[in-house]
Amino acid sequence: MRGADKIVTSAAIITMDDDAPRAEAVAVDTRSGMIVQVGTRSELVAAHPGAEAVDLGTAVVVPGFIDAHSHPLFSGMVCMPPTHWIAPYVGYGSYDEVAALFRTLDAQTPAGKALVFNGLDRILQSAPEIGRDELDLFFPSRPVLVLDNSGHEAYFNTAHITALGWDGAEPPVDPTGGRYGRRADGRSDGRAYEMPAVMAVALPMIAAAGLDPLAGAAKWYRLMAENGITATTDHTFTSALLPLVVALGAHHDTPLRLSLYHMSTDKRALHALPGLVHSDMVRKVGIKIWADGSPWVGNIASTYPYADTETVRAAGIPIGPSREAAMNYTPAELDALLERFAGTEWQFSIHVNGDYALDRVLDAYERALDARSLRGTDHLWRVEHVGGARADQFARAARLGIAVSMAPFQFLYWGDVLDGELFPHEIGSQWQRFSDAITAGASVSFHNDGSVSPPVPLRNIQAAVTRRTSSGQEHGPEQRMSVEDALRAHTRVAAAHIRRPDLGVIAAGRRADFTVLSADPTAVDPLRLTEDVTVVETWRDGRRIDLDAFDAQVARLDRRTHVLEEVAVALLGTMASHRSR
Incomplete structure (x- = not known):
C-alpha cells in the first residue's frame, strides 16, 4: 500500500x-x-x-453510515417529480388530503396525461383499499397509478388497464410470488399484490409518465448522502435498470456505493452483470425473495391475529391469523428457489415480517445450508425487516449464521398504532425486538427501506436506543439497545451484510469512507440525539463528497442517447411482455 x-x-x-x-x-x-x-x-x-x-x-468522525436495505433507483422514480409523493411523513396526514390532491391534479393536468402517486398509507392516513372503481371516480379518463407506501400493493384505474393492453381487461397469469386482483368475471379490479406484480404494472406507467429515471435516482442518492449514508443496496434490482446503475456509478462525485440484490423473478437473475464500471462502486451481491408481505396492508404470515379495532377494519385487513395463506411461496417453492441459486456466488436476502413466515424461511435456509454443507461458513444469507419476530427466532438465526437486517423505522413511524391498534399489546409493543436480537447473538444491521421511510440513520439509532416513536411515546422499553450496538448496526455490521468488508470500520486497509457528525452520538442524551447530532458532510475514498458537483455531472449527460432512452425502452418492453396471458 x-x-x-x-x-x-x-x-x-x-x-x-x-x-x-x-x-x-x-x-x-x-x-x-x-x-x-x-x-x-x-x-x-x-x-x-x-x-x-x-x-x-x-466534529466527530464515524465510518460512513450504511443503509443495509434500500431501493434508491425505484425510490427516485416514485418519489421525485413528476411522480407525486403522498406519504404521511411528507405532509399528507389523511386520506381526505390525498383525495383533495387527486381532484386538484385531475383538474389541472392536461387531458390524457398519466399521473403516478406513491405513498398511500391505509393505516396512518385511514385510507381504504382503493382500486379501479374508486380511482375511476377521481380520474375517469387519464391513466393513473397509486403505489401503497408499503411497496406491496399498487392501485390503478381503467385507463391504466387499457394502457397495459390487457385483453378484455383481464390480467396476465399471476407471476411467481405475486398476484393481480380480479373481479368475479376475471377482469382486473385495479389492484396488484407483491413486488413481481407491482413492478409489472408500475414500471411501464413510470416510463409512460415521462419520468427522467436518472435525475430521479440521482436526487434520491443525494438525499441519502445528506443524511450521512455512503453505501447502500438496491433490493429491487431488475436487469432493465442496468443502464441507470452504470451511469450513476461512473461519476467522480457519486456519493453512494451500491450493492445489488437481483429480484429472483427476473429472467437474468442468475447472470453476472456486464458494464459495471467500478467494482468498488457497484457490484451485484445477492438475490432478493419476498416470503410474505407488509404489516400495513395485512398480508404478513403470522401465528397471531390482528386486533379487532376500527383501524384494522377501516383498512380492510382480515383479522387472521393468516399463517400459510399470506405466504408468497409454499415450502417446496422456497426450497426450489434456494436450490436454483444456492450453487452460485450470490447471497440470499429474503423479506419476511410475520413470525410464521420467518419459521418457514429459517426451515428452508436450514435445509439448503445442510444440503450445501454451508453450516459454519460466512455465507451471511439474510432475513429482512423481521418486525413480528419472536425472541427464539433470533437465537435460531444466530445458530444458522443468518444475518438479520432490522427495520427501526417500522417502530418509529408506526409504533403507536402497532401497540394495541394493529396488534394486541403483547405483540405490538414488542415490534422490532432489538434487545432480544442482540441478546441472542444475532448479527444485526439496520435499514430504512426507502422509499417506505425517509433514509435517516440517526432516527433509526435514536428509535432503537430509546424505544420512542416519532410522537415521543414509549413502547416496549425492554427492547432498547445500546448506542454502540445501534451504531454498529448502521456501520460495521451493515458493511458485512452487504458484502463490503472493506467498509464500516476506520482501520488500516479499509476504504476511507466517513460520515462527519456535529457531535458524539454516544455522549448526548439519547432522547435528544437527532436534535444534538447532525450530519455535517460525507467522505468517500478520503475526500469530501461534492453533491453539487454530482448533480452537475448527472445533468450534463445527454438524455437523447444515454440512460433515459435505454431505461425507457427496457421498461416499455416490460409493458409489452405483459400484454398477453
Whole structure:
C-alpha cells in the first residue's frame, strides 16, 4: 500500500474497531482511497511528514453510515417529480388530503396525461383499499397509478388497464410470488399484490409518465448522502435498470456505493452483470425473495391475529391469523428457489415480517445450508425487516449464521398504532425486538427501506436506543439497545451484510469512507440525539463528497442517447411482455 497523502483529525474519531475504538487521526492514501494508518495526531504526522493536514475541528468522525436495505433507483422514480409523493411523513396526514390532491391534479393536468402517486398509507392516513372503481371516480379518463407506501400493493384505474393492453381487461397469469386482483368475471379490479406484480404494472406507467429515471435516482442518492449514508443496496434490482446503475456509478462525485440484490423473478437473475464500471462502486451481491408481505396492508404470515379495532377494519385487513395463506411461496417453492441459486456466488436476502413466515424461511435456509454443507461458513444469507419476530427466532438465526437486517423505522413511524391498534399489546409493543436480537447473538444491521421511510440513520439509532416513536411515546422499553450496538448496526455490521468488508470500520486497509457528525452520538442524551447530532458532510475514498458537483455531472449527460432512452425502452418492453396471458 502507498503512503498517506492526507491526515484527517477531529475532536473524536469513532472507529468501530474493537481493538482501537477511538482515535485522534486517520491517515489516508487518496489515490487508492484506502486508510493507511489510524492513531494519535503526533504518530501520524511523524509517520507521514509530507501529508496534507485536514482538521475537522469539533466534529466527530464515524465510518460512513450504511443503509443495509434500500431501493434508491425505484425510490427516485416514485418519489421525485413528476411522480407525486403522498406519504404521511411528507405532509399528507389523511386520506381526505390525498383525495383533495387527486381532484386538484385531475383538474389541472392536461387531458390524457398519466399521473403516478406513491405513498398511500391505509393505516396512518385511514385510507381504504382503493382500486379501479374508486380511482375511476377521481380520474375517469387519464391513466393513473397509486403505489401503497408499503411497496406491496399498487392501485390503478381503467385507463391504466387499457394502457397495459390487457385483453378484455383481464390480467396476465399471476407471476411467481405475486398476484393481480380480479373481479368475479376475471377482469382486473385495479389492484396488484407483491413486488413481481407491482413492478409489472408500475414500471411501464413510470416510463409512460415521462419520468427522467436518472435525475430521479440521482436526487434520491443525494438525499441519502445528506443524511450521512455512503453505501447502500438496491433490493429491487431488475436487469432493465442496468443502464441507470452504470451511469450513476461512473461519476467522480457519486456519493453512494451500491450493492445489488437481483429480484429472483427476473429472467437474468442468475447472470453476472456486464458494464459495471467500478467494482468498488457497484457490484451485484445477492438475490432478493419476498416470503410474505407488509404489516400495513395485512398480508404478513403470522401465528397471531390482528386486533379487532376500527383501524384494522377501516383498512380492510382480515383479522387472521393468516399463517400459510399470506405466504408468497409454499415450502417446496422456497426450497426450489434456494436450490436454483444456492450453487452460485450470490447471497440470499429474503423479506419476511410475520413470525410464521420467518419459521418457514429459517426451515428452508436450514435445509439448503445442510444440503450445501454451508453450516459454519460466512455465507451471511439474510432475513429482512423481521418486525413480528419472536425472541427464539433470533437465537435460531444466530445458530444458522443468518444475518438479520432490522427495520427501526417500522417502530418509529408506526409504533403507536402497532401497540394495541394493529396488534394486541403483547405483540405490538414488542415490534422490532432489538434487545432480544442482540441478546441472542444475532448479527444485526439496520435499514430504512426507502422509499417506505425517509433514509435517516440517526432516527433509526435514536428509535432503537430509546424505544420512542416519532410522537415521543414509549413502547416496549425492554427492547432498547445500546448506542454502540445501534451504531454498529448502521456501520460495521451493515458493511458485512452487504458484502463490503472493506467498509464500516476506520482501520488500516479499509476504504476511507466517513460520515462527519456535529457531535458524539454516544455522549448526548439519547432522547435528544437527532436534535444534538447532525450530519455535517460525507467522505468517500478520503475526500469530501461534492453533491453539487454530482448533480452537475448527472445533468450534463445527454438524455437523447444515454440512460433515459435505454431505461425507457427496457421498461416499455416490460409493458409489452405483459400484454398477453
